Amino acid sequence: MFHKNKRAFYIWIIVLLAIMFTGLYAIILGFKYGHEEVYNTSQWVPWGILISTYVFFVVSSTGMCLISSFGHVFGVKRYELIGRRGIFLAIITLIAGFTVIGAELERPWRLFIYALFSPNINSAIWWMGFLYSLYLLFIVIEFFFLSVSEEFFKKSKEIARLAGATGVIVAISAHSTLGAVFGFVETRPLWYGPYAPIYFILSAFLSGAAMLAFVIITTYKLTKKEMSSEMQSLMVEFGKLLALLIGITLFFAAWKIIVGLYGHPIGKYEIMIYLLKGPLSVGYWGFEILLGSLIPFFILLYPKTRTIKGVFVASFLVIIGIFMVRYDFVIAGQLIPVLGGENYTTYFPSLMESLIVAGAFALCALLYTIGEKILPLEEAEH
């Protein structure tokens, strides 16, 4: 990035490192003084912004892997342009997600021993951890064999294709298991049911497409490279794909609201009122619906505004909206106490949690900047 302007590049790196180390400091503070001092989670809201950020990163990673696989796995030629970059982004967002969840667990180092030697195959979190580790393995293999040239390793394209196909299967299983982590819990009426695993797959495509479009257009802008006409038409096609996915997501959201309000179902009704009219309503209406869905939808709907700039703005807004969607999903599910509580629970991210989230984004940006410089991420020459 910033190939022409050395000074701006170094400032960018230093800013990212500063944010990253602030996040690391917050993590160390969290483990030193205990999570109940440093984070705002409590017995009533055990899962806070760190879990929702983890969900955000991991869902984006799965989405980017699935979309990048359109090219070299499913054979849609024009998506091969973004294959390598997409898989690389999928790897680094997954790493950022794992970092955030590592900060959330009370004793993360025990995970590696007891997840292997004392597994509970009834637990959705165990399957999620196992499948996401497999997924990471497969997309790393896929990226490696996508990057080496044909002369160096004869069958690299076929192996990349095989790894990609397995990666897609593992990604979909891992991802719906992540949805099942929420969907299995009968105690929480907002999450319970088969919809979370299914909806997460749709949301993965939306999140992945938005992030891919945003990062690709930003990269070409900042490195002052010329986008080839195929890439330009691919970006416009991303715009159309995004518009379709936003439309479907809005349809889901609308029915979720209607079902949650109709007949005042116990639990769901209180959560919906809190989301629509209570303290979370600014985040819901402002960020999730208006900024995150409606404005990008109308930008991308009309061909006149569906330019590269339009796709850039729309995808950025969608990313912000998706981050809010994850936050609302995780927090709203814990709003009502499970039995005999008097009031809604309260939660707002603490400073340290926000620093960790910022640090994770900075880590992503830093890894991408380094990768962009030293790895062959450009359009594949097939």
Place this chain on the structure above:
Amino acid sequence: MANREIEKSEGKLNRRTFLKYATTAGTLIALGSRIDYALGVSPQNKPVRIKWTKGNNLFEYEHTPKPEKKFGMVIDCERCIGCRLCAVACRQEFDVPKDYWRSWVKIIESDQKEFYLPRLCMHCENAPCVNVCPVKAAYKREDGVVLTDYDKCIGCKYCIIACPYDARFIHPIHKVSDKCTFCDHRIETGLKPACVDICPVNARIFGDLNDPNSEVSKLLISNPVKVLREEMGTRPKVYYINPPTDISPTEDMARAYSRNNNIKPKRYNSNY
């Protein structure tokens, strides 16, 4: 023609190898899920040392398996006078940290009268906390007591999310998930749990549900008992006689943000 034959044979080979790998993986996972029993990491039916928390410390006691017993509790809410000695005794026994409770008494106001609902972990037969723990740190012992293995717990808080009875919390000192344990170190030697022992009106009765002559079994036969949140399917082992039923004031919560804003919030601002 030759190309199609090669394609077909390659396709068959891929399917066969895929099935081979899939069955191998499936068998490995099925066998591997029992690896904790093979390695002796999870409890089996032999004497085992179990830890219990007391404030800053972790003590141990030796537990001999009693598969013939099934411990349960009956709580008579009509006898309860709301003195909360049980909550205090439980806190004393384990030095439970400030702001957390393993057992408490829920006070429900209704028509200017107060009703009392003693609450604790239900030690469910089909415990959600046992089902969801990724490392089997929450487990159900052979005598029906649901315990936590403090060595294995990674603090993911899935059990706290899943419990429908607010029984669990993260212990701030040991950083693991903790809850009422039916005083497992006391019942090992034949004592009663601390809350049962101290109750001045015998509102809490503890015993062996499998024994037809125990007090709990007799109470279960002779009284109409209820369990909390039966629709969750957890099959709890703490049975209530005449509990106050108005313990889900969720509709009142929503009125605060709905059209009718004249509703004042309730007096007790706690979810305990």
